[in-house]
Amino acid sequence: MTATIIDGKAFAANVRAQVAGHVTRLKEEQGLTPGLAVVLVGEDPASEVYVRNKGIQTREAGMASFEHKLDATTSEAELLDLIGKLNADPAVHGILVQLPLPGHLDADLVINAIDPAKDVDGFHISNVGLLGTGQKAMVPCTPLGCLMMLRDHLGSLSGLNAVVVGRSNIVGKPMAQLLLGESCTVTIAHSRTKDLASVCRGADILVAAVGRPEMIPGDWVKPGATVIDVGINRIERDGKTKLVGDVDFASAVEVAGAITPVPGGVGPMTIACLLANTLTAFCRANGLPEPQGLTA
Numbered sequence: 001m002t003a004t005i006i007d008g009k010a011f012a013a014n015v016r017a018q019v020a021g022h023v024t025r026l027k028e029e030q031g032l033t034p035g036l037a038v039v040l041v042g043e044d045p046a047s048e049v050y051v052r053n054k055g056i057q058t059r060e061a062g063m064a065s066f067e068h069k070l071d072a073t074t075s076e077a078e079l080l081d082l083i084g085k086l087n088a089d090p091a092v093h094g095i096l097v098q099l100p101l102p103g104h105l106d107a108d109l110v111i112n113a114i115d116p117a118k119d120v121d122g123f124h125i126s127n128v129g130l131l132g133t134g135q136k137a138m139v140p141c142t143p144l145g146c147l148m149m150l151r152d153h154l155g156s157l158s159g160l161n162a163v164v165v166g167r168s169n170i171v172g173k174p175m176a177q178l179l180l181g182e183s184c185t186v187t188i189a190h191s192r193t194k195d196l197a198s199v200c201r202g203a204d205i206l207v208a209a210v211g212r213p214e215m216i217p218g219d220w221v222k223p224g225a226t227v228i229d230v231g232i233n234r235i236e237r238d239g240k241t242k243l244v245g246d247v248d249f250a251s252a253v254e255v256a257g258a259i260t261p262v263p264g265g266v267g268p269m270t271i272a273c274l275l276a277n278t279l280t281a282f283c284r285a286n287g288l289p290e291p292q293g294l295t296a
């Protein structure tokens, strides 16, 4: 038996279509357009690609896209000044500062200067605290996308053993909080975990978010488990560059009940959830009902 392949590309297209439908309706009903501002400092090539794709998909969803590209030498004061202006701008409902920032800028300080209601990345300490205490928060996009796919595939997650491999602030920790919120029994494992293989083998839900190519082999996967692979690792194989996940797909697909591929799994969900979060922020800012199925 091979696993069901969870098609993140199709799932993300569906999320974007739902967002676009809400945007069309809200423009008609309210005469207002949700807006997302993205701030890029410097010229990191990968970040430039992400920011370009964010802009394209934001406009495709019918939202306003505001792009602010700042020189790598931008001072902290200049960046904080821009964030202050975006916080005060009623046309901007979501603000995203692309990470990583150049070394002379304090990312925590910058992120925490964003109005938490506009923090569509869910990285502000207020949103982290709200999520951790089960209150209404803006939820980081990648874990939100993983949760949507898990709910769609499994229905209720209650009582399942969930293992999150990776403890980053962007994926691992918020993913664990979301799974706890779904009444899973949650383990956060990481590079120092003793006998990681046996910890993983206990997982009904295995979320891999470590950034190490193919580090989780199929024999660490419990038969029938749902495997969510957040890794996007570029490797050289047979003289070609190739994208692989944190899970060894070829062996895991023979054991798992369902698995997300790389590419085409979690990856496309991140921007789709960014658009969903921008819509959610817009609805909250205007006292409108939140879109169903697009929040945590």
Ligand code: GUN
Binding pocket: 096, 097, 098, 099, 100, 121, 141, 142, 170, 270
């Ligand atoms: N850089 C890589 N991923 C992300 C993300 O999800 N948000 C931001 N702001 N920067 C990133």
